[in-house]
Amino acid sequence: MAKAIADETGISQVQATAIVQRIFDSITETLLSEGRIELRNFGVFEVKERKPRRARNPRTGEAVDVPGKRVVVFKPGREMEERVGRLRRVPGERG
DSSP states (O other): OHHHHHHHHOOOHHHHHHHHHHHHHHHHHHHHHHSEEEETTTEEEEEEEEOOEEEEOTTTOOEEEEOOEEEEEEEEOHHHHHHHHTOSSOTTOOO
């Protein structure tokens, strides 16, 4: 990502990497303080609470308690959803 930005803008790859990292850090900080961030035409990141639950260890079949926790969920925006939906195959997959 940083290389593509550097190539398109003429800035160094080191500068582009710093900018990309700052954007990711800002997204994280906003999630920590606000719990949600919407990036237009991209999607929404949101902190959700997962409730505690009972599960089974697939190896032993033993019941285990899984504690509740907070997770980040992502819902893609309409434009991303449409563009990905038009793919003929998944990039990077063999076959």
